[in-house]
Amino acid sequence: EEVTKLLQLKQQLGDDGSKKFILKTPKGTRDFNPQKMAIREQVFNLIIASFKRHGAETIDTPVFELKETLTGKYGEDSKLIYDLADQGGELLSLRYDLTVPFARYLAMNKIKNIKRYHIAKVYRRDNPAMTRGRYREFYQCDFDIAGQYDLMIPDAECIKIVAEILDSLELGEFVVKVNHRKILDGLFACCGVPEEKFKTICSAVDKLDKTFWADVKAEMVDEKGLPPEVADMIGVYVQMSGGPELIEALLKDEKLGANKRAAEGLEEMKLLLRYCDLYGILDKVSFDMSLARGLDYYTGVIYEAVLKGHTNEPTSGGEPTGVGSVAGGGRYDNLVGMFDSKGRNVPCVGVSIGVERLFSILEARAQAAKGKTRTTETEVFVASAQKNMVEERMKICKALWDANIKTEQPYKKNQKLLNQLQYCEETGIPLVIVIGETEIQKNVVKIRTVATREEREVSRDDMVEELRTEIRRLGVSGGAAGS
Amino acid sequence: EEVTKLLQLKQQLGDDGSKKFILKTPKGTRDFNPQKMAIREQVFNLIIASFKRHGAETIDTPVFELKETLTGKYGEDSKLIYDLADQGGELLSLRYDLTVPFARYLAMNKIKNIKRYHIAKVYRRDNPAMTRGRYREFYQCDFDIAGQYDLMIPDAECIKIVAEILDSLELGEFVVKVNHRKILDGLFACCGVPEEKFKTICSAVDKLDKTFWADVKAEMVDEKGLPPEVADMIGVYVQMSGGPELIEALLKDEKLGANKRAAEGLEEMKLLLRYCDLYGILDKVSFDMSLARGLDYYTGVIYEAVLKGHTNEPTSGGEPTGVGSVAGGGRYDNLVGMFDSKGRNVPCVGVSIGVERLFSILEARAQAAKGKTRTTETEVFVASAQKNMVEERMKICKALWDANIKTEQPYKKNQKLLNQLQYCEETGIPLVIVIGETEIQKNVVKIRTVATREEREVSRDDMVEELRTEIRRLGVSGGAAGS
Known part of the structure; x- marks a missing residue:
C-alpha cells in the first residue's frame, strides 16, 4: 500500500543521505512566506x-x-x-x-x-x-x-x-x-x-x-x-x-x-x-x-x-x-x-x-x-489552564467563530499555559480567553489582555460582547469581509 | 518609424481581410471579464x-x-x-x-x-x-x-x-x-x-x-x-x-x-x-x-x-x-x-x-x-450641464479623490448631460455632482441622487461632507482600504 510506495520513492530519491534532487524554486523565482x-x-x-x-x-x-x-x-x-x-x-x-x-x-x-x-x-x-x-x-x-x-x-x-x-x-x-x-x-x-x-x-x-x-x-x-x-x-x-x-x-x-x-x-x-x-x-x-x-x-x-x-x-x-x-x-x-x-x-x-x-x-x-509584521489577524486565543479541557475550548471557539471573532486554540489537547501565552506574544494575538476548572464551575471565563497581562472574569453569557468591546478598544485589525 | 512598422505587421497578419491568426485564449482557458x-x-x-x-x-x-x-x-x-x-x-x-x-x-x-x-x-x-x-x-x-x-x-x-x-x-x-x-x-x-x-x-x-x-x-x-x-x-x-x-x-x-x-x-x-x-x-x-x-x-x-x-x-x-x-x-x-x-x-x-x-x-x-452586478465601486460622478467645464470638473474630482471618495468624470470635454446621467444609471453610480454656469457663479454644486432623481444644492465648501453623509445613508459599498 501507499506507505510502501512512499518508502520506495524515498529510496529512489536517495535515502542514503545523498539527496538526488535539489530542493529549490526555479531560477529567478521565489516563495512568498x-x-x-x-x-x-x-x-x-x-x-x-x-x-x-x-x-x-x-x-x-x-x-x-x-x-x-x-x-x-x-x-x-x-x-x-x-x-x-x-x-x-x-x-x-x-x-x-x-x-x-x-x-x-x-x-x-x-x-x-x-x-x-x-x-x-x-x-x-x-x-x-x-x-x-x-x-x-x-x-x-x-x-x-x-x-x-x-x-x-x-x-x-x-x-x-x-x-x-x-x-x-x-x-x-x-x-x-x-x-x-x-x-x-x-x-x-x-x-x-x-x-x-x-x-x-x-x-x-x-x-x-x-x-x-x-x-x-x-x-x-x-x-x-x-x-x-x-x-x-x-x-x-x-x-x-x-x-x-x-x-x-x-x-x-x-x-x-x-x-x-x-x-x-x-x-x-x-x-x-x-x-x-x-x-x-x-x-x-x-x-x-x-x-x-x-x-x-x-x-x-x-x-x-x-x-x-x-x-x-x-x-x-x-x-x-x-x-x-x-x-x-x-x-x-x-x-x-x-x-x-x-x-x-x-x-x-x-x-x-x-x-x-x-x-x-x-x-x-x-x-x-525590527517591529514584527503580523501574519495573521487572530483576535482571541482560547487557552486552558488545566488538562483535559479540549472539549470546553472547542465550545468556546465555536461561539467565537460563529460571532465572527478571529479565534485560535492549541491543536494539542494539553499544553502548558505558559507556552500558550508565549505563542500569543510571539504572534501578536492581543486577547486570551483562559479557562480552568474553577471557571467552568462558575460558568465564567477569564479575559486576558496580552500586552498588559491584565485578567478579568466575565460570565460566559457576556463573553462575546465583552470581547467585541475589547477588540474595538484595542483597535485590532479585525473586520475583514465577514459572513 | 513605428506606425510604419505596425502597418507592416498588420499586413503580415493579413490586412486583406483573411486574418492569419485566430483571436482566442488557449484551449481550456478563459478571460475573466x-x-x-x-x-x-x-x-x-x-x-x-x-x-x-x-x-x-x-x-x-x-x-x-x-x-x-x-x-x-x-x-x-x-x-x-x-x-x-x-x-x-x-x-x-x-x-x-x-x-x-x-x-x-x-x-x-x-x-x-x-x-x-x-x-x-x-x-x-x-x-x-x-x-x-x-x-x-x-x-x-x-x-x-x-x-x-x-x-x-x-x-x-x-x-x-x-x-x-x-x-x-x-x-x-x-x-x-x-x-x-x-x-x-x-x-x-x-x-x-x-x-x-x-x-x-x-x-x-x-x-x-x-x-x-x-x-x-x-x-x-x-x-x-x-x-x-x-x-x-x-x-x-x-x-x-x-x-x-x-x-x-x-x-x-x-x-x-x-x-x-x-x-x-x-x-x-x-x-x-x-x-x-x-x-x-x-x-x-x-x-x-x-x-x-x-x-x-x-x-x-x-x-x-x-x-x-x-x-x-x-x-x-x-x-x-x-x-x-x-x-x-x-x-x-x-x-x-x-x-x-x-x-x-x-x-x-x-x-x-x-x-x-x-x-x-x-x-x-x-x-x-438579472440584477446587474456592479463592476466598479464608484460613488460619485462629476457631470457638467454645459460646455467647456472640464477644468471645473477636474477641480471637483481632485477634491473628492483627496477626500477618498470614489469619483469619475467623463473623459470627453463636452458630453450631453443626458448621456452622463445614463452612464450612471447603467453602471450603478448612486450620486452625481452636476455643475453649470449658474452653480459655478454661486459657488455651489447640485447633488443628484440617481435612484430618485432628486437634486439639491449645496455650497462647494460643504460638498465633501454632504457627499459623505449621503454615501453613508445610501449604504454604498465604499470604504475599501484607503489611503
Whole structure:
C-alpha cells in the first residue's frame, strides 16, 4: 500500500543521505512566506484602493497565451519569452506583460472603452538580479484607460493615480518625469537624424538617467554612426527638463518650435501640465526631454516615476537596490489594431506600478524597523489552564467563530499555559480567553489582555460582547469581509 | 518609424481581410471579464474571511516548479502536467496543484508547523468541460494545518471551515461526507482483497457516487478480477452511511470491528464526529463508507462536501453543471517526507475549496436574477450641464479623490448631460455632482441622487461632507482600504 510506495520513492530519491534532487524554486523565482505576503497584501490594498477610487474595473486573462499572440510585440526582447513544451495541440507562451493580453482582450471582445486594472504575474527569461528586486516571475500592476476620448484627460488621470499611490505608500519624495513621443520624433527630425535611426537613437537617449552624456554621445557617434554635430545638437535638448515655462520656451525655439510634430507634442504636453496643475500634482511632475522609454508601442505621452534618494540606497545585503523607477507608462494608440482583422484601433493610455520594487523597499523597511509584521489577524486565543479541557475550548471557539471573532486554540489537547501565552506574544494575538476548572464551575471565563497581562472574569453569557468591546478598544485589525 | 512598422505587421497578419491568426485564449482557458471578476472577488472575500477567522497565514509559490519536484506525485495523472519548453537551463513544469508545492515549501524551509491558505491557479492538460466549470487553468483554494498535533483536532477544524464557507455563500443545503483510509484498508483486508489490489478497488469504490453498485461490482469482478463473493461483501459495507450510531455498530461488527486497522480508524472517526458535534456541524456531516477519493497521498481522514440538489441542475446553456462536490480534502502525513533528505515527515491535513464550481453556480444565479452586478465601486460622478467645464470638473474630482471618495468624470470635454446621467444609471453610480454656469457663479454644486432623481444644492465648501453623509445613508459599498 501507499506507505510502501512512499518508502520506495524515498529510496529512489536517495535515502542514503545523498539527496538526488535539489530542493529549490526555479531560477529567478521565489516563495512568498507569510511575512512577505503580509507586506504584499498591504501594498496591493493601497494600490487597488486608488484604482477603485478612480472607478476602475478589473479583468483577468490566462497565464499563457497562444504563442502567435505574443509574436512581433516585443522586438528583441522576444527571446525572453517562456514557451511551453509542445505536448500536442496549440503552441503556447507565458505572458510577458499584461498590456498585450489586454489589447488581445479588447480586440477579441470588440470593447471600445474600458477603464481596468489588472494585477498578475508575468514571466521573462531575463538574467535575474534578485537582490535588486528583479525576478523571472514578477508581478505587474497595470491600470489602463481605453477609449476615444479628449486629449490628455485620461493621460493626466494616470499620472494623478501614480502620485496618489506613491503618496499613500509613504515612500518619501518622488518625481514623475514626462515626455512625448512626438516631441522626441520632432527633435530627431529637426536635428537631422535619418528616420530609420529614430528608434536606436531613442534607446541611446533612454540611458541618460543611468550614465553621462559623454557616454551616450559616444554610443550615438561611434556605434550608431551619427555625425558628432547631430549628436551634440540632440545633447543640447535632451539635457533640458522643467515645467510649463520650458514648454513655452521650446514652442518659441526656432528649430523645435518650427517642427510640426514637435510643436504638436509640445502643445499636448502643455495641456497635460495644465491638467496636472488642476489635479494638484504639478510640483511632482517634471517635463524631461531625456525620457524615452524602451517599448516600441508608445505613441504619445510617456512617463516614469522615480523615487528621490532611493536610486542607490544599500539593502540589508549590502547591494544597491537600484529602485529608482517605480512606475511607468504612456499612450499606445495602435496596439489593439494589431489584433483586429480590419486594423481598427482603440486608443489606450496606461500605467504600470513597479510593485516588486515597492515590495523590496517595504521589506527592507520592515526589517530595519525590527517591529514584527503580523501574519495573521487572530483576535482571541482560547487557552486552558488545566488538562483535559479540549472539549470546553472547542465550545468556546465555536461561539467565537460563529460571532465572527478571529479565534485560535492549541491543536494539542494539553499544553502548558505558559507556552500558550508565549505563542500569543510571539504572534501578536492581543486577547486570551483562559479557562480552568474553577471557571467552568462558575460558568465564567477569564479575559486576558496580552500586552498588559491584565485578567478579568466575565460570565460566559457576556463573553462575546465583552470581547467585541475589547477588540474595538484595542483597535485590532479585525473586520475583514465577514459572513 | 513605428506606425510604419505596425502597418507592416498588420499586413503580415493579413490586412486583406483573411486574418492569419485566430483571436482566442488557449484551449481550456478563459478571460475573466469585470462581471466575472466581481463575483470572483466576492467568493474569495468570503473564503478568505473564514480562513482568517481561524488564524491562517498565507503563502505563495511560483507558478512553475522544477520538473522533478512534481515527478512521482500524481501517478497516472502525471501525463496531464504542462511542461515548459527546454530553452536552456532548468527543466520546469507548471504546478498541478497547491499541495505538492506546499510540501516542497515545508521541507525546503524546514517548517514543522504552519496553518496556511493559498489561493492560486493550477494547470492540467485535461479534457476541458467548460460548461461544467472544468478548465485547464483553474483556481485552487487550499487551507492546510501542518504539525504534530493531537488526533482529530485540526481535522475537525477543516470540516468546520468547509461548513462555514458553504453557509456564508448561501448555497443551500449540503453534506460533508467523511471516511478514513484506515477504515477502507481494514475493510478491504477483512473482506479478503489482496493488498496489491487495495488501490484499484479503492478507485472502483470511489465511483459509487456517480453510478450504481451493480456497475461498480462488475468493474471489481470483471475488470479487476475480484471473486464475486468478495465484491458482495465489500458492497454490504460501502453502501452504509450514517452518524455516530453506525460507528458504534461497526465497532461491534464481528468482521470489521475485529480488524485492528479498521477499529483504529473507527475510533478516530468517532472522535472526529464528537468534535464536529461540539463545533455544531454534526447534522451536516455524514460518515460515508463509499467515499474513497482518488489521490494516493491521503493517509487518514478524508472528506468531501456535496451540495444537495445541485448534482444535475441544468445551466443556462442547457448542459448539466455537475457541481455536486464543492470541497474536499483529508490527511496526508507522508508527503512532506518525500522532499526531506532524511525522510522526516510533517503531518498535514487540509481542504481544497472547489471555487471554480462555486463561481459557476454564483454566475448562473447572477444571470438568473438579472440584477446587474456592479463592476466598479464608484460613488460619485462629476457631470457638467454645459460646455467647456472640464477644468471645473477636474477641480471637483481632485477634491473628492483627496477626500477618498470614489469619483469619475467623463473623459470627453463636452458630453450631453443626458448621456452622463445614463452612464450612471447603467453602471450603478448612486450620486452625481452636476455643475453649470449658474452653480459655478454661486459657488455651489447640485447633488443628484440617481435612484430618485432628486437634486439639491449645496455650497462647494460643504460638498465633501454632504457627499459623505449621503454615501453613508445610501449604504454604498465604499470604504475599501484607503489611503
